[in-house]
Structure formats: C-alpha cells, structure tokens
Amino acid sequence: MSYHFNEIEAKWQKYWAENQTFKAKNKSDLPKFYVLDMFPYPSGAGLHVGHPLGYIASDIYARFKRHKGFNVLHPQGYDSFGLPAEQYAIQTGQHPAITTEDNIKRYRQQLDQIGFSFDWSREVRTSEPDYYRWTQWIFIQLFDSWYDKTEDKARAISDLELLFSSEGNTNVNAVCDDEVEFFSADEWNAFSSEEKQQILLKYRLTYLAETEVNWCPELGTVLANDEIVNGVSERGGFTVVRKKMTQWSMRISAYAQRLLDDSEALDWPQPLKDSQTNWIGRSKGALVKFPILTFPEGKGNSKPGYMTGGNNSHLLLEKAKKMRDNPTDAEKILWQQLKTKKLGSKFRQQHLIADFIVDFVCLSKKLVVEVDGGIHLSQEEKDMERSRILNDLGFKVIRFKNEEVIGNIDSVLKQIENELSNYQVSPQGVRGIDVFTTRPDTIFGVSFMTLAPEHELVQEITSSEQKEAVSAYIEKSAKRSERERMADVKTISGVFTGAYAIHPLSGEKIPVWIGDYVLAGYGTGAVMSVPCGDQRDYDFAKHFSLPIPNIFEGIDISDEAYAEKDGTKIANSDFLSGLSYKEATQKAIDALEAVNAGKGKINYRLRDAVFSRQRYWGEPFPVYYVNGLPQMIAEEHLPLKLPEVEKYLPTEEGEPPLGRATTWAWDSNKNEIVSNELLDASKNIYPLELNTMPGWAGSSWYFFRYMDADNEERFASEVAQKYWENVDLYIGGSEHATGHLLYSRFWTKFLYDRGMVTVKEPFKKLINQGMILGMSAMVYRIEGENTFISKGLIEGRSVQPIHADVAMINSSDELDIEAFKNWRPEFADAKFILENEKYIVGREVEKMSKSKYNVVSPDEICSQYGADTLRMYEMFLGPLEQAKPWNTAGITGVHNFLKKMWKLYHNDEVFAVSEEKASADSLKTLHKTIKKVTEDIEEFSFNTSVSTFMICVNELTAQKCDQREVLEPLAILIAPYAPHIAEELWSKLGHDSSITTAEYPVFEEKYVVESTKDYPISFNGKMRFIMELPLELGKDEIEKAVMADERTLKQLDGRAPKKVIVVPGKIVNIVG
C-alpha cells in the first residue's frame, strides 16, 4: 500500500479541527507548558518556506510536551496593525481592514496545511477592537502611574498627588523629566487644575514630550533611520529634516536597571542578552559642569542672539520673508506701532523661533505677540501646543484677534506694554556646559570640548567671527541622519565656536568646538574631550591640530589614544597624579563635588521610547485634549474605535491621517464620539488625539491575552494568569532582540508593579531561529547583446548577471530555455550560448524575496511531497539557530525516508504488523533512537534527530523488523515531527483516539548495552586499524592484546614503541 500523503494529511487536519484536539484547558491537574511563536504580521505576499521554520520547531516541542503529559498552551494570532496594509490603502484606497482580513485568510490556510497543533480558539488580532480596547486600557494604566525610585516600582498617580498635597515634591524620589521645579505642599494646593496636570505629566510613565524626529515634509510623515538614504527619503527621494515634534513617550528608562538585572536569570541566547545589555548601556561616571568663559558680545545671561531659529531655519527663512512681504491688515497696523520702538523695546516681525515663525517678538523681554485670523477650534489646539513650546523656551506668548488690533489698537498696545514691564530676568547661576564622562580620572587630560551641532548652547556661545562657519556646519549636519553620522567614521569634521569654557579643577581655558561625532540625543549632547584617552577625541585633535596632553605614566600616545583602564597610572594631573584608574575616579568625583562642579552618576543609554505614529492603521489613543492638556477616556467607554477617513494620507496641513476624520471629537458628557462640527469647549466637546500607537503596542502584551482570550471583563483573568504564568518557550527571529523583547519585558514589569500580572518576566526560555535563505539563479547576459552565456563559458567576458525565476531551473542547475523566453517579453528573442547543449545557471545565496525570484512557497512543497516531508526537511536542513540556504532538490531524501518508514508497517499493499517478540537488534535500534531523539528535542537539535530517524528506519528495514513492540513506540517518537503519518499509522495499529497524548516511550539502558568496543588503534595520532576488544578489559590487558596483533607489528616494522597510551573504552595510541 503506497503512502498517499495528500489524503492522509487532509484527513487528519480535518479530524484535529473537528475534535479541537489541541484546545488547551485553563483548568487542569496536569503541569502546564506554554509554547509561543513570535507574533506574525500577515503580509500580502503569504508565507514562503522560511516563515514556518520556527513554527515547526515550536510545534515539535509542543507536541513532544503533550506526549510527556503536559497541558500545553500553543496559540497563534496576528499582529495585524501595520504599515504594509496602510501603504496598500494609500495606493488603492482599499480599507486596510479588508486587506488585512484577506491576508489573514490566506495565512491561516497556509498554516493549516502544515499541520500545526495551534489552539485556534484563542486566536487574537491586534486590530480588532475587542483586543485593542485592552491595549488602550494598558496605556491608561501607564498614564495613571509614576515610578517611585525608593520603592523601585511603579505606583498609582493618585499616590503622587497625595504626596504633593502633603509635602510638595522636594522629597519625592521619582523618575521624571529633567526640568521639574520644586514646590511646597501649599504651592501645590494653590496650583490650578491645569498647572497640576502640567506637572503630573512630567511624572507619568507615558507622557507628552518633544522628540527629535526625521521629518519628511513631502510625505508628511516621520521616517525611521533606515528609510533615509543619503539624507533623502528612500521612497520618493524627498528632503528629510530633523524636527522637534510633540509625541507620546514611554518612560522605559525608569526600568533600565531592572531590565538589566533580571535579564541575567533568563534562559535566552547569550548574544541576545548581550545586545539588550548594550542597548540599555549602563555606564558609571560623573556629570561635570564646565563654566562658559566667554559669551560673545556680552550675552552672558541667557539672552540669545537674534538667531533663535531651530535646525531647519534655512528652510523656514524663505517662508518668513514671504510672510513679511505679505502682512495681513491687522499685522500691518500693529507693525507700524511696534517698529518705531514706541514702547521702548525692539520688536522683530515674522521671526523664527525654533521651528515656528512668530508674528512679533521682543527678544530682550522674551515676549511673543501673535495676531490670529479667523478662529477654528483645531487651530486653537495647535496654537496651544505652539505656546507651550515657546513657553518652554522662555518666551511668553500673548495673542490678539484681528478685530482687536484693527478696532482697538490702543488697548492692544497697552496690554503689550504691561507685559513688557512685567518681564523679569530670571535668576541664573553660572551657565556652563554639562557633560557626562565615564572617565572622570582623565579630567586633567581635557584639551577641548565638543558639542553636538544641535546643542542648545551653540547659537548662544558662537563668536561673531565663527558664526558663518558654525551655521554652515549645522546646516550640513542637520541633513545627515544619525545612522549616516555613525557609519562614517573616516571623515572628521567640526568647527570651532570661538568660545571657551573653564576647566572646573585647573581653571584653564578650554576651547569649545562642535562636531557631529557627538550626538545630541545621548547624555547631555556634549563631551569633555580627552584626546590621549579616547580615539575619537584623539583623531579630532590630530585633525585640527589641537593639543594632546599625555596624562598616563609611561604610555606612548604618539600614534593612538590609550583607552585601557586597568594597570594605568595617572600622571600630570595635579592631585590625581600617581593614582590608579579606580582611585583617581573616586578622588576626581570628590573634588568636583567639593567645588560644586559635578557629581558621580550612573548613566543609561536607553532612551524613552516614542509611542506616537502619524499613521492611520494603528490603535487610536484613548485621549482627548482640554486646553491642550491630554485627558483619558474612562475605561468603561473603551474601545475607542478607529474612525473612517476618505483617504489614508496625512492632511494638507501635515496632520496625521486621523485629521481627515470628520467624526472624531469627544463628547465628554455623553461619552461618545461625535462629529467635529460639534467641537465646542463650552459644551464639553473636545478634539481627540490624531496620532495612533506604534506596532509594538499590541505585541507587548499579547502573550497574556492568549491565556484568557475571550475575557470581556479583564485583559486576562487572575485565575488564568496564575495557572499559565508566562511563556515557557518562545521562538522567533533575532531581529526583535532590542525592540519587541525589551518593550514586552518593560510592560510586563509595569503590569507586575501595579498588581495586574503575577510574573516579572514574560518569556522564560527563548530560541532564535535562523533565516532560511533563497538560492537565486543567475543567467549571464553578454554586455550590450541579448545573448545569454552558460556559466561555465563566461571566462573573461564581461557579462551582466540577471535573476531568473528559480521555478525555471531543474535540480542540475539547468535552465528551461523555453520557459525563460516566455517569462518576459524582452527575453523572447534572446540567444543562448550553451555548454554540452545545456544552459547552466549560477547560484547565489540571498534573502528570499520576490524581487530576486528565489521565493519557494510551502504550498507547492505540501502538494508535491506533503506537510510531513516539509516539516522534517525544514528541520533536516541544519541547526535551528543558524541561517541556511533552501534547496528544494534535497527534499527527496526526507520524502524517501517517510516512504521507507511507511513500508515498515506494510507488507506490499496491506498493513502488516506482527505481535511477536522483536529481535534484540531491533530493540537496540529502537532504544538507541529513543535516547538520541529525546536528547535532541530537549536541546533543540532537530536536524540531528531527523538523521537519527533515518538511521533507525534504515536499520529496521535491514532487520526486516515488523513487530508492534518496536513499531508502535516508533510512531509516537516521530509524531511530533511528522504528525499526519504518525496518526494514520497509530489508527492502523488499532487505536481509536489521536496519538497526540499517547505516552512517550521510555528509554531502557538494558537494550543498548554493549560487551565489546571497536578500538581505533592509532600510531603517532593517526588511526591505522580497528580492533574489537571486550569492554571489560583493563588498560594493561588492552595494551597486551594490541601489541600482540600482527597489524601492530607490521606498523611498527621492528621499531620499539616509546610510549603506549590506552584510554579504556575510547582509544589506543602508540607513539614511536
């Protein structure tokens, strides 16, 4: 009876679905085991053979655990919000929900045909309101929380309010924004509700903050580093600028230390843990302030020059000029009054401040006067935002309406005059440049300082002679992405600002430079440059001929910097001379603290995570704004469903796509979404947030939802959580090392702190599967002709390699020429130069992708060879963690193996298994196999276990084994790998229930004990022959037996051996 895999597989897939064979119970006396695959995004391209690799591995493990008596949770679902569907929607107008639904259907069908043991009753989709309502809910919990450093956990924001009202904020030890002002309990209690909200926002675990982003005005969107190529967008080639934007952020930095500490105990691959450690980047050092010696033109006290524009000034200046030339009537009237200095202060019109063009500004009194046109509520929101940013920069903003200016200019001027006289210079200490250094011991080696070009002080301290050079440099570096600045280490660039700082310990004058090797986003955006101890500083100093003082005893620094910490003595460093790294570090910190110029600090490189996306297809924030301040929608009104829009593009004003929704206002009386036309603060109808959440929102907690996927009361019940705890085995690609895996750990820790989950870590054990690469086929076109030359004949000719579809190549690398001609019209008349009448293609290993025509789909494999063959072949290809090329040709080996195994249970066309006692050889083969396969599964070495099965079946076939005693356990053994054939054989063996929970065979030593050993006999380390000897022989007996053998005598050829090494049970080596 031949092996009809198609029938068998369809039959059992149907059986499993109908019987819900893999449905996990939330109540069970069995021990639990939770196996999870990383959340897939259902892409339109469907699966290729690389995708299921990890799913097959986890499925084998899940099935193995069921045989071992565990209650296994093995769910699957979709991370269904995402860019591709949105991109497709932009291009075609098709709603992303429809695209997503279609893709999921196709995905499911492909997954089903591979025979995975998923519990589909627990499927989740991040884009379903039933799911994202809980994502929104978690967001609200984060908003309602702050981080208490003393207790080292997140606490409710209401606790913080209590603290504030009873003792102010001076004693509160919280993770918060850098610039919080101190207040007493009385002051707090006197604050307005809005002021309180402003302050609390600085403490919340999710908060609004200004973030620097790569903004592409043409696309109306923010781009990731890798979406930018040579300073322009990858898509379209449009200009990209650095821009500050107000976005939601997550205070993940509060958890830096705990994320670091707890990772040690995780059973994860060391490289993955290393990359998280590096990402968090803990460094111990000191925060040091270098006072600024010279502000050019006496601008020592916080008064900036007239150039107050941000990084994008060069783009905005043109626009400002245009606006100056075309003032509105109201603006014209007011400017007439202001420009004459009638009010005693100088005003500028249409002036750039940061990324805004303000109508009028008095720089010396930091007063901005704006004249508004017709008021629209959404405009008002934007103005609020703008005022807030300007306030942060120290400006006061007052606004007038057109009618006021035109109708009553005197009253307007009066008000302006009032504001001008109210202005007070805020008291300030000595201004300086803050730097963080991990090497305070080298502080006397500082010979210059370097600021990031974006550093806020740059504009202020630059001398007039250097102004031009500095501006040019800033403009140049603003066009470079961080990635570019990082990748290019060869080019050393920078400009002297003309300013000097004072060394806090030596009092020396230190020149201040700017250079783009210093990044604004890290630490303070400035470094104290110690060229003798840091290679980048060294290169910079050499390039600009700056001094390189040597502060290391007996170290030659004429060629390169010396960055070693250990075994070095500090020299030429005043009171630090003669000390070691450790001693000098402590002493330097003490000295800095004594003069109030610095303090010891632990710095993390981990930055807070930006949580806003200017996209349509993501979770809406459950947020509306009252007076520009964010308000949460109450839990009971969730989910806040994504609105419909007519187009998925940003609005003309550059607002996110949700800005196009016409029904997107919040009625806080009725608690429902209403039309934008009803927007009216006086009726408690407010605008809703226009950003959506990023892709990682839904995927940071989904593993909890699977525990209790249908729960409508809670994201997962306490009972379910207590039983399933966390994921025992998590399989996925290493590309998620620092994104998904860090965010998930963060959210889990947060939920734990607030008592919402019972575990501190989401994933106990983690395995990274390697990528399956494609085997591209290359044809070679002779330069300038439509002639293709076979690979072996190219020699010195200049040819152009072209990707040919792998479907046209046979297993001997020969091209189907007819198919190739029909493939694309330009090849229809192509000529071919053949070798041995064949066209041989070249092969190249590359990532599988449509554009390289090297994609192999699992569908074809399943229909041609069956799912069991696909599963085993994917495992057989090589170690799970390793990247390896796919080669369909090799699959026949595995397929033949399954056929051969099938034959073991059959006698010609009939199923035939004998009930007799099996031979000792067969039992030995079986138990050898049990031992090896079990060990392999536990070590995730699936490739070697497939080989073991092959050896086993080869041996049993040779032994003509047909006994149930052997064949029944073998079926269970192979069931995790090839479940369909195993089920079929199991039922033929007379069982009427699924093999799924059949007890795993137990290895018994007694069947495999050997009495003899084939000893390899080596001479000078080289194996010459094999000698079978009883295992119980001792060292001396073995030596005696070996020395007496005629082959030994022949090898020695009369020489006397110098030494004989005998390792019983292993080897004999004769030296001499």
Place this chain on the structure above:
RNA sequence: GCUCGGAUGGUGGAAUUGGUAGACACGUUGGACUUAAAAUCCAAUGAUCAGCAACGGUCGUGCGGGUUCAAGUCCCGCUCCGAGUACCA
C-alpha cells in the same frame, strides 16, 4: 567604527566537547529492472600518488604559529563572510 555570530567534501550538514574527521542526506558516476522513461533497488564517491591487486602511501576542517601521546574542538595572532547598531563619552 563598535557588538555578536560564522568558516568542515561538488552541496546542506555530523562529530559523544580533546580521542576513528566527513554520520545522515542531496548531487554525481556506474550497474540492475524496463522496448524506453519515470519510479525503485544495488554499488562507488574528500583530494592526491602508486598499483594487476590492498586491511597501501601522502595531504586534508579559512590562514600563520603554539600546547598535547592526540586538535575541527584549547591558547595566541590574522583573513574573509554574515547579522545588529542609537559614534553611548
């Protein structure tokens, strides 16, 4: 640049962690069956030298050294390939 991973026949990969290098497959070659092909089965297959013959010799795990009776495996110094990356001060 930095961090991590890797390199073994024509190909994918094994190798009990220092003890027979190349298991198991693919491919190739030869043979059997067949009118023929496919399928199936059998045999050979790291390179090289020698030979009528073999339980023959030599070389061989990216390169150069070293430790050891013995090295793919351990140590030192390189080369090349891949992945990540936020120049982390």
